[in-house]
Amino acid sequence: MFKIPFLDIPPLQRAAGTVRLPGSKSISNRVLLLAGLSEGQTAVHDLLDSDDTRVMLASLRELGCQLEQREDGVLLVTGIGAQLKGSCAKLFLGNAGTAMRPLTAALALLAATQGGEFELSGVPRMHERPIGDLVDALRALGCQIECLGNEGYPPLRLSGPSALKLNEPVRVRGDVSSQFLTALLLALPLVSAQPVVVEVVGELISKPYVHITLELLARFGIQVQREGWQRFTIPAGSRYRSPGAVHVEGDASSASYFIALGALAAIEQPLRIEGVGSASLQGDVRFAEAASAMGARIEAGPNWLAVQRGAWPLKAIDLDCNHIPDAAMTLAVMALYADGPSTLRNIASWRVKETDRIAAMATELKKLGAQVEEGPDWLRVHPLRLWQSASIHTYDDHRVAMCFSLAAFHGLLGKELVGPRVTVRIEDPNCVAKTFPDYFETLFEVVSADPADVPVITIDGPTASGKGTLADEVAHELGYWILDSGALYRATGLAASRAGIDLDDAQAVAAVARGLDLHFRKGRATLAGEDVTEALRAEATGLMASQVAAHQPVRDALQQLQLDFRRAPGLVADGRDMGTAIFPDAGLKVFLTASAATRAERRHKQLISKGISASIEGLRADLEARDARDKSRSASPLKPAADALSLDNSAQTIEESRDLLLRWWAERGPFSVQR
Ligand SMILES: Nc1ncnc2c1ncn2[C@@H]1O[C@H](COP(=O)(O)OP(=O)(O)O)[C@@H](O)[C@H]1O
Numbered sequence: 001m002f003k004i005p006f007l008d009i010p011p012l013q014r015a016a017g018t019v020r021l022p023g024s025k026s027i028s029n030r031v032l033l034l035a036g037l038s039e040g041q042t043a044v045h046d047l048l049d050s051d052d053t054r055v056m057l058a059s060l061r062e063l064g065c066q067l068e069q070r071e072d073g074v075l076l077v078t079g080i081g082a083q084l085k086g087s088c089a090k091l092f093l094g095n096a097g098t099a100m101r102p103l104t105a106a107l108a109l110l111a112a113t114q115g116g117e118f119e120l121s122g123v124p125r126m127h128e129r130p131i132g133d134l135v136d137a138l139r140a141l142g143c144q145i146e147c148l149g150n151e152g153y154p155p156l157r158l159s160g161p162s163a164l165k166l167n168e169p170v171r172v173r174g175d176v177s178s179q180f181l182t183a184l185l186l187a188l189p190l191v192s193a194q195p196v197v198v199e200v201v202g203e204l205i206s207k208p209y210v211h212i213t214l215e216l217l218a219r220f221g222i223q224v225q226r227e228g229w230q231r232f233t234i235p236a237g238s239r240y241r242s243p244g245a246v247h248v249e250g251d252a253s254s255a256s257y258f259i260a261l262g263a264l265a266a267i268e269q270p271l272r273i274e275g276v277g278s279a280s281l282q283g284d285v286r287f288a289e290a291a292s293a294m295g296a297r298i299e300a301g302p303n304w305l306a307v308q309r310g311a312w313p314l315k316a317i318d319l320d321c322n323h324i325p326d327a328a329m330t331l332a333v334m335a336l337y338a339d340g341p342s343t344l345r346n347i348a349s350w351r352v353k354e355t356d357r358i359a360a361m362a363t364e365l366k367k368l369g370a371q372v373e374e375g376p377d378w379l380r381v382h383p384l385r386l387w388q389s390a391s392i393h394t395y396d397d398h399r400v401a402m403c404f405s406l407a408a409f410h411g412l413l414g415k416e417l418v419g420p421r422v423t424v425r426i427e428d429p430n431c432v433a434k435t436f437p438d439y440f441e442t443l444f445e446v447v448s449a450d451p452a453d454v455p456v457i458t459i460d461g462p463t464a465s466g467k468g469t470l471a472d473e474v475a476h477e478l479g480y481w482i483l484d485s486g487a488l489y490r491a492t493g494l495a496a497s498r499a500g501i502d503l504d505d506a507q508a509v510a511a512v513a514r515g516l517d518l519h520f521r522k523g524r525a526t527l528a529g530e531d532v533t534e535a536l537r538a539e540a541t542g543l544m545a546s547q548v549a550a551h552q553p554v555r556d557a558l559q560q561l562q563l564d565f566r567r568a569p570g571l572v573a574d575g576r577d578m579g580t581a582i583f584p585d586a587g588l589k590v591f592l593t594a595s596a597a598t599r600a601e602r603r604h605k606q607l608i609s610k611g612i613s614a615s616i617e618g619l620r621a622d623l624e625a626r627d628a629r630d631k632s633r634s635a636s637p638l639k640p641a642a643d644a645l646s647l648d649n650s651a652q653t654i655e656e657s658r659d660l661l662l663r664w665w666a667e668r669g670p671f672s673v674q675r
């Protein structure tokens, strides 16, 4: 997760590989509610772990459901069997419409029939998202509902008991959001001693989502009879029965970003997307048809898609997007790469989502330089030729953040589109946590950029000056990768000495360096399958590293390995020759120093905190010896690059050094002067 104020994405070129999608949000929250209302236990496989599912889980727990996370990732939900365990609760539902609407309906009916008082609230934006049509339908049925802020909006208080009028059809509007109908369909089996009829007033929008609701109800034992999309009957005596196990499909709306990515940038081979396919329940899989119409080449299996670039530039479209409301936002960004203006129609529901999405898309697309027109329920986007760097505001809306990441593919993709190489800044990138917490990590796994376009910050300097610490801090703040180049020399020294090789034998050690089976994952290092994290950091290994690092053939052997770390969105590299030899074109070079006394003291503290005893005098002698060797060797000696900025951090805290580097970096970036 990128919990940082912004993420700068450099120009990207190609996409290749396989993406495994997280579970669908719509299916996850419906399954959780149904499992929570059922009798018995449901094993939920592939559940989405996101902000919206967390609020649903917290609510279910509050209402008395038992939740148990199995080691294999499966969640066991033991439902309340349609019987309230407690008579009051206050539920906070964040900005999750898929939790607020159905819980409102279910708790209103449970309070009416079994008595109780429940308060449902959310973040400020949730209190601006209308729920009046659902409240009206439930009140007409006899439920007691108070709007605690503005009439027609959360927060709500639901109380009972009260008599329900189930003889007449329950009428609900379907032309603003289909979630109101879904909420009623999910909840009314709670009171179906007699058949319950729901009638939709107005033309129902987003029918595919209602289709998902009906399919999932059927899996939980409730066969709703449907007459067109206007009238639904829940048979008398319907009861929620756990199906035992449920598998949540991959999120089809999330798939849209990768389908678009394939259409834009899977040039040599298709991009494979696993988790959705031709057998998916979700309407948003039909985004694939829209992408095909724009030129994507798509092959589909039951639960996978393979997408490749077809037409280029993409073909402009004019599309009624009512059937793919969420995924259609992705089309608005694809339209930048089309051969003419594209128009997305029938998207009025965008105005009442996480933010007013029509206004948001128009505003942000214009920042990139695009010409955009909007109407009450449509958006027209013209192709973009002259791109400009833009800082994209994301409105706490995961979909705005995800679809604008696709705007980083520009300029270099086709002959017609050559233009300036620009940076796309995504503000508040962590807002993707709502449905796809690892979206950016997943994206960066499958994209590649021209290395020259990938920004690099180098931090060189003597031992224990704080390079590694500072590199970690800065990389974390920017969402960049880290190269601890010293670890490569340490691993070479360790591997060579374990193999009984003379560390002064340059060629033999270089051969070890070339065959290094070294991997870094989640803060741990493995060498030939063995965890060597601690062994690498030992002082003795540092001395071996400095010995083998003096050989030019060893340095040559490790060069490509180091260059391979230069991947989007960027790199912070620490070592001795990062700015002078490995990344001479780095955008910022820092030469970090501190007095020998300070460094010996720091190293001492570091070792003591790890339970390793050492004397300050001994450490100082070692580090001075190492500095002397690093500076005096002929192969890439330790020295500041001509264009490096020097920083003596003897009297600085880590935070002060970090903030100074981030300031230097910001001054050199495309957003230093506010446009
Ligand atoms: N201003 C500072 N900047 C960086 N590190 C510092 C600072 N002050 C103290 N330290 C400490 O110095 C120790 C050595 O830092 P480290 O990053 O391992 O150095 P290097 O990678 O240069 O050998 C760490 O324990 C770190 O917490």
Ligand SMILES: Nc1ccn([C@@H]2O[C@H](COP(=O)(O)OP(=O)(O)O)[C@@H](O)[C@H]2O)c(=O)n1
Binding pocket: 462, 463, 464, 465, 468, 485, 486, 487, 489, 490, 542, 545, 546, 547, 549, 550, 574, 575, 576, 577, 578, 626, 630
């Ligand atoms: N880019 C680099 C990084 C490390 N090294 C060598 O590897 C040794 C260990 O590096 P390191 O960065 O892990 O050491 P510390 O500064 O953390 O003590 C250094 O003393 C250098 O001799 C190098 O020559 N070039």
